[in-house]
Amino acid sequence: MTQNSAKNETIKVAVIGASGYTGAELARLLASHPRAELSIATASGERAGQKISDLFPSLRGVCDVVCEEYSAEKIANECDFVFIALGHGKAMEIAPDLIKSEIKICDLGADFRLRDAAQYKQWYKLDHGASELLAQSVYGLPELHRAKIKGAQLVANPGCYVTSGVLALMPFMAADAIKPHSIIIDAASGTSGAGRSSFSIDFHFAEVHDNFKAYGVAGHRHTPEIEQTLTDACVDPNDPDRQARVCFTPHLLPIARGLLSTCYAAPFGELSREHTTEKAHAILRDYYADEPFVRVLPSGQYPQIKSVVGSNFCDIGVAVDARTERVIVISALDNLLKGASGQAIQNMNLMCGFEETDGLKSAALFP
């Protein structure tokens, strides 16, 4: 790796779980990445032996790698970097083997995000099979943990809802400007977040189209991850009054890609004394002044999904409703890019010493 990350050399990359949407998105992004190339793609069952472009005809001529069965040894021997793009519960089975080699790992699932194995069990109803790795896993939100990510061997890529909600509220937690127990995140996502293999009636076209509904009400699994990460960002994570407590309600939008969070909190401290949109906007703007993938919109403007789908950007806008004493922060991102595979590439770039924006410069496809 040391040699590989030298200027102008490229690394070899494996994608475990290339038959899903996040896996295919990684293949698409790697196809135009200047420093990395997809070397091994795994899929199971009848999909092993097929080209990625047989599974996703959009990739014909762009990425025609043949999927193969998973082999830890082969990946460790031949690749410099591996993405794990499987459902939760799977990465903890294979990471312990992989991590023994020097390969760097970015897991797109939930297994290494929560630091507390007991909390994992509570929300995912599974015993954690690799809890010994939790201490060394770095939570892959570059806007919060950039330095640690650069030195990590194992990065846990954040969930899509988490990225959106946390990017919206983190600056206010860091500025001690909202009450951490007052937070409500009302979010809506396209269906690709649920993956390609969700064959239930819930994702049948005729049932989702023209529809809109909440799900996971008062119990969605991203909740503890949001709370952990917002708490990490606050001025004193050990102060119970400053630890985030979040009421989170996701909804299913009749679109394939895109996620928007409308977040509410009561102003606190400085923002309580001067509860204006201008003040809140300044907090946002200052916090993200140097971030390549967060766009703070001009005061009075709010994000829309269509301005970010196809890009790795997260757009954020804010208003203060002085009448009801609420800060309203709205953020939008593409759940498969900044909410999953795009952010994973961003983490790879950091872990491998590349430019952070390599392979991620596309604007949204509008209209």
Place this chain on the structure above:
Amino acid sequence: MTQNSAKNETIKVAVIGASGYTGAELARLLASHPRAELSIATASGERAGQKISDLFPSLRGVCDVVCEEYSAEKIANECDFVFIALGHGKAMEIAPDLIKSEIKICDLGADFRLRDAAQYKQWYKLDHGASELLAQSVYGLPELHRAKIKGAQLVANPGCYVTSGVLALMPFMAADAIKPHSIIIDAASGTSGAGRSSFSIDFHFAEVHDNFKAYGVAGHRHTPEIEQTLTDACVDPNDPDRQARVCFTPHLLPIARGLLSTCYAAPFGELSREHTTEKAHAILRDYYADEPFVRVLPSGQYPQIKSVVGSNFCDIGVAVDARTERVIVISALDNLLKGASGQAIQNMNLMCGFEETDGLKSAALFP
């Protein structure tokens, strides 16, 4: 009218503004109403002289009434009932003339909803031209004001967001079970709510499709109407602590019809002492036990837009998030039916002594 409302007789109805979506929806509903028939439809400009079914080919063979220019005298002379389906600011110009006759009036716009003309001016930026009628106008939410509606000559039909949000929260206000200053309504609607004549780029297909965004953040005009109506429903409307204060954020969904509100409030009183979903569900269920158009879903189930579009139903579900101390009430309706023209027909039925469900029995068109 007394004679007309006798059994098996039908009344003659006028629709002012038949070229808009709510006007066309009234024409569609009246076409299968057992006690009322569309007699006069008005439209202005080049649309006068055209059949409604020229403007809306869906109505060919169903309603082929020819639109004509508005004449107060003709309507008062020939009709028993009139719907005003115009943008705000128009009904207050024509209602004073109409009300001198004995004709009954249901206005689908905003002009007669707020009891306080000053508040109207504040939110709509218009002087109220017929404030003398505000005292006699009855707010047309049957679930709250059924008795008054039956005796009214002038009914102000509620806004779509208002109907959805108020039906969700009203039972809890009436039970003194939520804190009135803690209310947040996060809602999403299809584009038909904005009307047919909104030719701005904001409603261009390619800009709305696959998109989702908030609008009117911290300042939407339905806010004071929601607050007035929720306050009307509370145990003591004169107690400032019990008057509703609502943070309301509407969003635009990439669908034509349908509206869903996700409402948040802090539990109070009884519900605070016993903050369970079961308790909240019982409050809802008891309140709406006899309502023909409100369906309280079984505990643990939540509404979806597709189950109500095409019907006059409002579906409601509730959860209590004990961990964060929030009541989450979700309601869904068809913004052109229970949110506009369907509720207007329901009001007409009450005002004219018909069965409340006459002409409104259709189930949602699913899928």
Place this chain on the structure above:
Amino acid sequence: MTQNSAKNETIKVAVIGASGYTGAELARLLASHPRAELSIATASGERAGQKISDLFPSLRGVCDVVCEEYSAEKIANECDFVFIALGHGKAMEIAPDLIKSEIKICDLGADFRLRDAAQYKQWYKLDHGASELLAQSVYGLPELHRAKIKGAQLVANPGCYVTSGVLALMPFMAADAIKPHSIIIDAASGTSGAGRSSFSIDFHFAEVHDNFKAYGVAGHRHTPEIEQTLTDACVDPNDPDRQARVCFTPHLLPIARGLLSTCYAAPFGELSREHTTEKAHAILRDYYADEPFVRVLPSGQYPQIKSVVGSNFCDIGVAVDARTERVIVISALDNLLKGASGQAIQNMNLMCGFEETDGLKSAALFP
């Protein structure tokens, strides 16, 4: 039945396969039918024992009949009429038992549509298990076989593509005005035509949304049914030169409901000598002058899906492209109404001596 069909009496109806989209649509339509009521609804597996409104929450309070396992005996004893709403191959297993009683039967599947069992085997890859019933089965297209339908015990309800294509072209076949070997039908349908149980990736929301593609190219199973029916309508079905030969290409639209066929043929006879849109329009208009559910649009206007979805109408328009010598006939219908359950109710009305339009008067839900 004789008594039941007397004025103001209602019949008892069974729906076999109530858990599918066509079954649910029958339940919805029967709920507001003046002469028929849903008495028995069948479903298999874990769905037996559930209310239809548990399977389709849109029907809550509208139709709460409990589904039960299929019993030929019970249906024959208790019902006057039965709809079979199952996939192909199933009706031929149960119809022989049912038909022994006096119950009237409308099968919404393909089993009794083709008169030739060999052709059935060729296109459906199944031996026909009840070919002895083919002779007495009447093809349920009222615009072509109304008189026979009135006297039938077993009616085969046409396919959705067939109804659309045949209604468009039949008047020209009957007038000997097109060349029967020149016909091309290019059609597009929403996904509900494929049913609710199609859990393949092909009907996953994220794969259908924003997409459009042809399927069944040069081999769709509706082809022989289109040819048989168009040939039935021609001036001499025994003349090989007059038998229809149809190149049919269906496409999948990213909508739930609605079907549009654009049909091409070379003009013949009278229309060849005078190949004008006016002439073609006159042929259409005359043919359908008295039909309650076919709307021939004014010359120069063409159908759109949104004007028919939610109604039992089929809208038709025509143009003659004199430059290329083509007649272009376009028709639109709701695949679950005139293309399936609506037409089935229409057939029931005819078979039971009701008004043909009973329960079918709704206009399209627009927008």
Place this chain on the structure above:
Amino acid sequence: MTQNSAKNETIKVAVIGASGYTGAELARLLASHPRAELSIATASGERAGQKISDLFPSLRGVCDVVCEEYSAEKIANECDFVFIALGHGKAMEIAPDLIKSEIKICDLGADFRLRDAAQYKQWYKLDHGASELLAQSVYGLPELHRAKIKGAQLVANPGCYVTSGVLALMPFMAADAIKPHSIIIDAASGTSGAGRSSFSIDFHFAEVHDNFKAYGVAGHRHTPEIEQTLTDACVDPNDPDRQARVCFTPHLLPIARGLLSTCYAAPFGELSREHTTEKAHAILRDYYADEPFVRVLPSGQYPQIKSVVGSNFCDIGVAVDARTERVIVISALDNLLKGASGQAIQNMNLMCGFEETDGLKSAALFP
């Protein structure tokens, strides 16, 4: 220019009409083009003075060029290449001035596509104001005219429907394998093809969504352009029997981007003697063996819009229906990329001596 097109140097580009969808798409593509940069963007009225990213928030941080009023002199002085992205009738007003300088021009409109000014007048109802330029204009379909494009100063970029239909049928015209008078093109496009400024009710979200309809039946303006180009591709353009005569019916899809054409023709010559899908597939495959942006799908597979949207690819599949003696060729492309701005960049690449695929390597955004 000679110097500019030297290796690794970049050219300066102007986009006239940057406030439309094709203009914005050019800005997006140029932002990641290795050899060209957007230097001048023009817009008129209140849009002059605004950043492109104010008009299209998706471009914030990607392309923040400020729009200015059009000045032929400034563009000619400062730029090497200009795209004209205006409605028809406008390019013929400004091209005569621009062409006097050495600037290279690609017009995305219709003005320089038809070689015959009389035909232009017939179909566009406008006198051609710059017919003297028609002789030197090169039709910008690289798959047909690559060599000429390389040497051209003025290229007329093809229409979206034309590109799709011609790419599908051209190989068969060139092989003398279809009857040129038998061609039918049945096509469907998303709404972005109509542009951003089409504010009529026809493009209102609620009217297009869930809808599908034909338009321009038997008279769409792309017809003569299709015929001219297919004739150019045939074995003897001067033989009237070999000149294409096309019946073309476009439809409006409820999507923003993407176009699919289903093309029908009677087999001829070799393909008539051996009318099999394999034979037809071989003709396609051979013709496009070396094309970078045409993907001939494996035999038995057909294109879908979602596999090309976001890319510059045109996917093509073919079937022969031996029973009805029809060749069915289906092609799909992104109307704003291979159907407009992507193809324009491809033409720029050829005209400037760049790699033909520069800036055009993105795969489709799937799902």
